[in-house]
Amino acid sequence: MYPDRVVSGMRPTGSMHLGHYHGALKNWIKMQSEQPCLFFVADWHALTTHYDDPSIIEKSTWDMLVDWLAAGIDPTQATLFIQSKIPEHAELHLLLSMATPLGWLERVPTYKDQIENLANRDLQTYGFLGYPLLQAADVLIYRASEVPVGDDQVPHVEMMREIARRFNHLYGKEKGFEEKAQDAVKKLGSKRAKLYNELRTAYQQEGDDAALEQAKAMLDDAQNLSMIDRERLFGYLEGARKLILVEPQAKLTEASRLPGLDGRKMSKSYGNAIALREDKDAVTKKIRTMPTDPARVRRTDPGEPERCPVWQFHVVYSDGPTQEWVQKGCKSAGIGCIECKQPVIDAIVKEQEPMHERAQPYLDDPSLVRAIVADGNEAARKLAQETMRDVREAMGLSYG
Structure with a gap:
């Protein structure tokens, strides 16, 4: 139903260093030639830990974009944009916050880790607690199929999937969905249709996660399904209905672990980094x-x-x-x-x-970077506006 798309972002909190290059940028450079990619400067996210002194954000934003281009990110292959220039991110974040359980945010592992590791900062704020939800909005608004992450970020992507699933379950009311889904089941062929129904029952009645994964794998392998039938069957499997937000997959990236000059993690704040x-x-x-x-x-x-x-x-x-x-x-x-x-x-x-x-x-000529970003902002905003039209309609907010 929706094309494959990769979305990823970085916070502008200082100069890019070789740790960033080997940990993330090399993967971005590889992916941009394989499928459509959107890479964004997460300037709102920088405020979650630097809200009391945002003075570094603007300069860091432009420096970081030059670093990306210097490293080999190609604006003819990837869309580069700035998060705060796409107000739809904030709107989706707000609407998702209405139905996201507080416990989901509190259990994100990096939340507790950062509270401990950044003890010198006052992080007892709504913005810091809600940053994984803003992160989810950043990805879900582009209906991304994949998010490149390291091991430590997998729980964030899992939460994005849960949020998308919950949203689709609450608001996905496609007319005649059940009948359309049952018609799609028949297209699997009698043997696979029987197995699909058995696995669906095992998951929905007994919460059998293995059955869910088996059914998903079977749908991934089914060659004769249209994209929309496949999406319906994924939704029908989990008890959802229409697919409004896509559940992204975590794309585990190979990161060369390049430590800092003193053997600790490379970080500008440790004074052990080599700038890009x-x-x-x-x-x-x-x-x-x-x-x-x-x-x-x-x-x-x-x-x-x-x-x-x-x-x-x-x-x-x-x-x-x-x-x-x-x-x-x-x-x-x-x-x-x-x-x-x-x-x-x-x-x-x-x-x-x-x-x-x-x-x-x-x-x-700094205007070259600004022109690239202006084009990227425009392209990203069109995609974001399409998603928000569907989201507002699903939530009964498309009147007027």
Whole structure:
């Protein structure tokens, strides 16, 4: 019924660094050539933790967009836009909040984690509690089929699916839905139709989740169904009716774990990051002054690469022979730490050269970035308005 579409966003809370590139941007660059992608600056989300000092948000927004373009995001392949320029996100967030149980928000794992980890900030706000719901609205408004995430964000996507399911169940009143769904069941063929009905009963009467997954897998494999019949059968399976909001799938992305210069998570606030468009001399200085295996006090002391933060950079940046050279040379004290660091410096500088080149036109003429975003905002808003027309109609708000 709706085309495949990928949606993802990032909060503009500071400069992009190599951790962002290896953790998310490389995946975005790969996906943009495979299916339609919408990538947005989540500036409202930045306010959930920076509401008391929003001064960094505007500059960070434009810097981040230049970083995306420098990294290889292609505006001819992907739609780039700013969240706050699409007011429909806020409207859908408000309407979804009317029917979202409070307990769903309180149980999101990252909510508790951030309350603990950001103890220096006052996060006892409605906005912070509700950010997973705004996140759901960001995705559901584009009827996204996939959301690229790491393991820690899977619960957020699961909640998006629950919210979409609940909305469709409450408001999906397609005329004659039951009859249309039963007609679609017949199109499966007698054997599959019988199995579908058995699995539907097992799920709806006994809450058998395995039956639900089996039935969904069967529908995914069914070649002879139209998209709308497939969507009806998904809805009929779960007791829903018309599909207004699409349940997105979590697309687990491979992220190279690039730690910070001190071995902790790379973060600007820890002062251990290499910016995406770092100056060559700064890269050299930062890598050369990285801490190494504490056992290597003198050049002649053997070391253990696994205890050294520099080794984690070799895992991401160096080929097999170089890694072997590091392992042997470090353990035998055959190479010094400065020697060991040089291939990492060379690899990062080489990786960043095309980024500096791609960024330069946008730094010379900032209106180019604004034009790209203006086009992206317009394209995203059209899609958002289509969804909101259906949402308002379903909720009885399309009068006047």
